[in-house]
Amino acid sequence: MSKRPVSNPLALAVLSCLWERPMYPYEMTTSMRERGKEDSIRLNFGSLYSVIKSLEKNGLIAVAQTEREGNRPERVVYEITDAGRREADEWLRELIDTPAKEYPAIETGLSLMAMLPPATVVELLEKRVERLDAEIASRGKQLTGEAAAVPELFMVEFHYKTAMLVAERAHLGQLAERIRNRSIEGFEMWEQLHALLAQGLSMADINTMVSAGDFGQEVADLLGQ
Structure with a gap:
């Protein structure tokens, strides 16, 4: 298996969400849960923010805009970059194509x-x-x-x-x-x-x-x- 800049499977799920459209973190979490992705990907809000920061640091996603409604905290909307699209495509192909040794x-x-x-x-x-x-x-x-x-x-x-x-x-x-x-x-x-x-x-x-x-x-x- 290739060495990934961000190897947590949750990162691929984030890239998948942003592949559809720009989203803010809570929206990504909601989308994954509604689609039952917790059954195949370990999901928690704390890990999500860490993964998002790693993806951003590696240039795979970027801030699209910030939003604020009334007195609510500012929301950061992220979008996938071209590098992120390539990473998601290669990663997904590898997961489906290449058996990997796991340790249940x-x-x-x-x-x-x-x-x-x-x-x-x-x-x-x-x-x-x-x-x-x-x-x-x-x-x-x-x-x-x-x-x-x-x-x-x-x-x-x-x-x-x-x-x-x-x-x-x-x-x-x-x-x-x-x-x-x-x-x-x-x-x-x-x-x-x-x-x-x-x-x-x-x-x-x-x-x-x-x-x-x-x-x-x-x-x-x-x-x-």
């Missing part, structure tokens, strides 16, 4: 789950599946009423997120079942490790036993030795 929290949890006993992991996975089921059902309800009339073009990220949740739910549900029925490869050494820990042995004790050859290679592999 669930991946971290799964990569280290051997630290917990198998039964505990099953319980946690099943709780997560229940939460995913609730979220998927909630998203389904959101597609009723006025939302049902919104053209698909403006709901693409919503459907993408739903598809990812459905896929995660299916995968984790199957994983929980495979751990429960002991069919996941390496289950026996995982179970043995936690049986020893439950007996009061420390990881230092177990590592010493592995080094002495008291466990097979599979347990050593599990402990990274």
Whole structure:
């Protein structure tokens, strides 16, 4: 991925708003929320002002005018520059075209789950599946009423997120079942490790036993030795 002068995804959302027309910050926030962009872009007013200042500093947006109504504070209206249009175009093309390595929290949890006993992991996975089921059902309800009339073009990220949740739910549900029925490869050494820990042995004790050859290679592999 290319190095961006302003890399916060919120910056691209700001450029998108100003690509349509000049706006002041509160108007940008309102526009993003009305269009449900909070589902795919982390949005808060404090970050917005910081992003706007960074975009302005890098010449991607500029002050179009200032407005004042009565005794209200002055409002600054921003517009996108030619450089900002080029940046938004290149950035959006790259996001759609080029896969990027991301680090979802669930991946971290799964990569280290051997630290917990198998039964505990099953319980946690099943709780997560229940939460995913609730979220998927909630998203389904959101597609009723006025939302049902919104053209698909403006709901693409919503459907993408739903598809990812459905896929995660299916995968984790199957994983929980495979751990429960002991069919996941390496289950026996995982179970043995936690049986020893439950007996009061420390990881230092177990590592010493592995080094002495008291466990097979599979347990050593599990402990990274």
